Amino acid sequence: MKLRVLDIKGNLTDKKVEFNEKIFSKKSYDHSIYLEVKRYLFAQRQGTHKSKEKGELSGSNRKLHRQKGTGGSRKGDIKNPIFRGGGRVFGPKPRKYLIKLNKHTKNRVKKFIIEQKLIQNRIKIVENIELNIPKTKFVLELLKSLQLKGKKLLMVLGEKNKNLYLSSRNLENFKLLNVNELDCFSLLNFPYVVFSENSIKKINEFLSI
Structure with a gap:
């Protein structure tokens, strides 16, 4: 499976990202997903x-x-x-309220969810975004160009981008995460996911588990 990388205006570029379909899961991981979501929600409790x-x-x-x-x-x-x-x-x-879950199981669940979103065509990849100053209008125009405006969306970056975070923190149904902060609950909670180009290397590591 190949995905074309989009620019910030939503246009296709010459860059491509390839995912090996042979590594896609042939079985369901519903119970593992249940355990991981339960672990995540329990961890949010202050106790x-x-x-x-x-x-x-x-x-x-x-x-x-x-x-x-x-x-x-x-x-x-x-x-x-x-x-x-x-x-x-x-x-x-x-x-x-902490529940211990095997690291391999957590990564396997993360991989399964990403695979399902790839199959459902709910993942897009954009070029690396650089902002000199916070600008919410820029993020709104980006979502409009990606035809995702008004939809529940998760954006994953390869490295921290403070200006982009400040530009998007007031937007409804939008969440911005660093690839190292990516969790299974957010992947499930947001129907659409946008990965930046510099996050793909880490994502491929999840898929190759």
Whole structure:
């Protein structure tokens, strides 16, 4: 499979990128995708939730009334969980939601998703973009020339480009990532992907796994 490299105006250039169709997967990796998405979403959780138990509350420790003879139930102090404002029984505590997943599995999932987007013709490759100053209008014109304006789009660069990031951070349904930051969740979440020319070498490494 060969893809022509586009310039910033959406015109075809003489450059081509070739992907070997023989390495495309012949089987599904649905369960591996599920595990990777689950790992990614769990990793986004801060895990700082905390509620106070009976021993962590400030207040009087005096027993509310005598143990027997009142005709009512036995009660301890006012911090008892049965009272409003009392401690919470088995409340949430800070914890980590990290799930370990084999590195090879993560790379295999990434490869499978990219392959599927290639087959569905949802990947485009553009020449390296250089901006001297941040300019959102430039990014809008680029998306229009690529016929992707208004569509949910992920752009992947080979190296960091601060001006391009500043130009695109306010755009809706658009995300800009460095190739080293590329994750499976973003690949799944955005139907269309645009790779810069300098990111292809790294992408080919994923596909050759």
